[in-house]
Amino acid sequence: MMNSDIFKKIKGQLGKLPKNWIVMLETLTKNSLDLGLESVKILTDQGLDALIVSASRPCNKLLELYEEKKIDTKKVFIICTVCKSQGIDVKDTKSIRHVRSYDSLMEILISLEKIKSELKKEEGFLFIDSISSLLIHNDSRKLSQFIHRILVTIRINNINGILISLNEEINKEVRAEIAQLCDKVISV
Amino acid sequence: MKREIKVNKGKIDDSVYLKTGVPGFDKLMGNGIPKGHTVLVSGGAGSGKTIFCLQTAFYQASRGKKCLYISFEENESRLLSHMRKFGWDCDKYIKEGTLKLIKSSSIDLAKRIEDMVNQMSKSKFLKNGDILDLKKIIIPQGFDPDLIIMDSLSSISSAFNNSTFSYRLYVEQLFDLFSKMNATSIFTTETEQSLSKYSRSGIEEFLADSVIVLYYVRNGSVKERASEILKVRGERHEEKIVAMQITESGIVAYPEQEVFGNIKTD
Numbered sequence: 001m002m003n004s005d006i007f008k009k010i011k012g013q014l015g016k017l018p019k020n021w022i023v024m025l026e027t028l029t030k031n032s033l034d035l036g037l038e039s040v041k042i043l044t045d046q047g048l049d050a051l052i053v054s055a056s057r058p059c060n061k062l063l064e065l066y067e068e069k070k071i072d073t074k075k076v077f078i079i080c081t082v083c084k085s086q087g088i089d090v091k092d093t094k095s096i097r098h099v100r101s102y103d104s105l106m107e108i109l110i111s112l113e114k115i116k117s118e119l120k121k122e123e124g125f126l127f128i129d130s131i132s133s134l135l136i137h138n139d140s141r142k143l144s145q146f147i148h149r150i151l152v153t154i155r156i157n158n159i160n161g162i163l164i165s166l167n168e169e170i171n172k173e174v175r176a177e178i179a180q181l182c183d184k185v186i187s188v
Numbered sequence: 189m190k191r192e193i194k195v196n197k198g199k200i201d202d203s204v205y206l207k208t209g210v211p212g213f214d215k216l217m218g219n220g221i222p223k224g225h226t227v228l229v230s231g232g233a234g235s236g237k238t239i240f241c242l243q244t245a246f247y248q249a250s251r252g253k254k255c256l257y258i259s260f261e262e263n264e265s266r267l268l269s270h271m272r273k274f275g276w277d278c279d280k281y282i283k284e285g286t287l288k289l290i291k292s293s294s295i296d297l298a299k300r301i302e303d304m305v306n307q308m309s310k311s312k313f314l315k316n317g318d319i320l321d322l323k324k325i326i327i328p329q330g331f332d333p334d335l336i337i338m339d340s341l342s343s344i345s346s347a348f349n350n351s352t353f354s355y356r357l358y359v360e361q362l363f364d365l366f367s368k369m370n371a372t373s374i375f376t377t378e379t380e381q382s383l384s385k386y387s388r389s390g391i392e393e394f395l396a397d398s399v400i401v402l403y404y405v406r407n408g409s410v411k412e413r414a415s416e417i418l419k420v421r422g423e424r425h426e427e428k429i430v431a432m433q434i435t436e437s438g439i440v441a442y443p444e445q446e447v448f449g450n451i452k453t454d
Contacts, residue, residue: 103408106431109445138408145448 006031006188007038013186014042019123022151022161024179026187029166032056035188036129036164037069043162044075049124051077051115051159053108055133058082059096077118079111081134094118102137105146112150116157125160126150131178132166144177151181206335206372209247210240212441216415216430218423221398225421226363227374228341228392231402236413236434237376239274240402241337242267243438244374246276248335249287256333257287258326260294260343274438288331298347298354300325305354322358322365333371338362340376341392356391363395397421403429407447414447 010025017023027035040050050071054062059080066073076095081102083090090098097115099107112126128134128150134143147163154161163182165175179185205220214220221227231237238259245255259267267289271278281287304321327333338344341359348355366373377392393399399418404411413432417425431445 101408101410104410104412106407106412106445106447107410110431110433110442113442113445142408142448149448 006035009188010035010038010186011042013184014039015046017160017184020155020158020160021184022155022163022182024163024165024182024185026165026167026185031188032130032164032166033065036127037065037071039162040066040076040127041069041071043125043160044071047123048160049075049077049119051079051112051119051124051126053079053081053112053126053128055081055102055137056129058086058088059098077115079108079115081108102134103142105134105138105142108146109149109153112153116159119159123158123160125162126154128161128163130164130166131174132164132170135170135174140171140174144174147178148181206244206253207247207251208240208244209250210243210439210441212430212443213415213439215443216417216426216441217398217400217420218425221372221374222420222423223372224367224370225372225397226366226395227372227398227400228396229374229376229400229402230379230393230418231376232379232404235402235404236432236439237378237402238262238267238339239270239434240400240439241339241374241376242271243274243276245287245335245337246271246278246281249278249281252286253334254285254332255281255287255335255337256327256331257289257337257339258292259290259339260292260297261339263291264289274436276438288328288333290328292326294343294347297325298344298349298358301358302348302351302354305351305357322362323369326362326365327369332369336366336369336371336373338373338375340378342376342378359391360395393418402432403447412447415441 025035025039040052044050052062057065059078059082062078063073063076066076078096080096080098081104084098085101092098095118097111099111131143131147138146151161163178165178204223205214206223207214207220229237229240241257245257249255257267268278278287282289344358345355363373375392375396398420401416401418403414403416405414413434414429415432416429417427426443428446431442431447433440433442
């Protein structure tokens with residue numbers, strides 16, 4: 001469980017962001033799940049729709065965790081890279097899109113294009129969970145190109161963004177490339 | 189024969205362009221396929237050439253245009269089955285007479301053309317400007333199509349044994365015939381999954397007014413579909429390779445999604 005100082009810090013930082021922000025959240029592996037849940041909770045409670053790119057957990061597990069955390073799942077849209085990668089036979093719904101594999105990055109972008117029209121609020125946020133997981137299955141150059149493309153897409157569409165990155169696992173060059181595309185890096 | 193190309197000067201005129209019915213695709217070509225153009229759709233096995241053509245034929249038939257689809261590879265019932273799988277009500281337009289699907293034998297066709305060429309050369313009449321009477325062996329009598337699709341030129345090319353001359357003459361005169369008929373024509377040609385070869389003999393891409401390339405290439409552990417417009421004579425077009433998908437309702441192109449990463453051809 002994440003300690004209360006970290007909780008306060010993240011709440012404070014996410015509470016005072018300007019409009020159309022993109023933030024990179026750097027943390028330790030042991031904190032990443034709680035930090036991710038907390039961030040989604042804080043932002044959905046502010047009324048924002050959440051658009052989650054999940055590369056760490058299957059969408060059904062993620063939804064269970066959100067419900068336990070009392071996150072309004074009606075505000076949650078998921079692009080799941082996990083289920084089909086594991087051979088699970090799943091169908092797309094209005095709020096959940098599945099891509100074939102962790103490295104189907106083009107498909108993630110296409111899914112984002114499809115799903116963003118479902119966002120109820122004018123303002124929403126994209127949450128990438130996590131860069132480190134995507135980096136396991138994609139070469140760093142391709143992933144940097146993808147992150148660049150996805151961040152440009154959300155900026156054009158006035159969607160905010162949070163990218164979770166694990167301190168221990170991320171390649172320094174990738175981190176530097178991605179950090180320079182973000183408005184802020186929060187380390188907790 | 190000189191072909192008149194109507195160049196778009198700002199305002200989009202639907203009477204000048206033929207829409208493919210493939211969401212996102214017409215934007216790549218500028219405004220769609222300029223009417224009267226001869227279009228080459230090139231791509232490797234499984235790249236979606238046949239579906240692309242069937243979708244265009246279906247869309248045009250649904251808009252009341254007469255479409256003739258000549259396949260040298262699949263019979264009518266298989267083509268119908270492909271279309272039904274995407275939920276396209278093709279039977280309606282076949283009944284109405286706007287859509288005609290024909291299975292033709294490339295070997296028979298090649299033999300008839302070679303016989304014609306031999307006949308003409310024996311009579312020492314064959315010279316530039318001689319015309320093969322292709323219309324009566326290709327177009328069903330009494331059917332005056334707005335759109336003609338031939339799938340594929342590769343089958344015909346293979347059927348011409350070693351006679352490259354006959355094949356080239358055939359392609360040249362075929363393109364000319366469709367142009368004189370004021371029909372828009374689409375030909376498919378199967379290539380390797382290569383990014384540099386667009387037809388077997390090379391003459392097709394040279395003669396065609398527009399060349400569309402469909403890709404089905406490996407990117408990491410997955411195969412991705414993409415499309416590119418190589419040329420559209422007299423029109424501005426997108427020059428990037430963009431993502432494409434075959435969905436439950438047909439092909440969709442994503443003009444904003446340029447393909448990235450280390451794409452490899454198999």
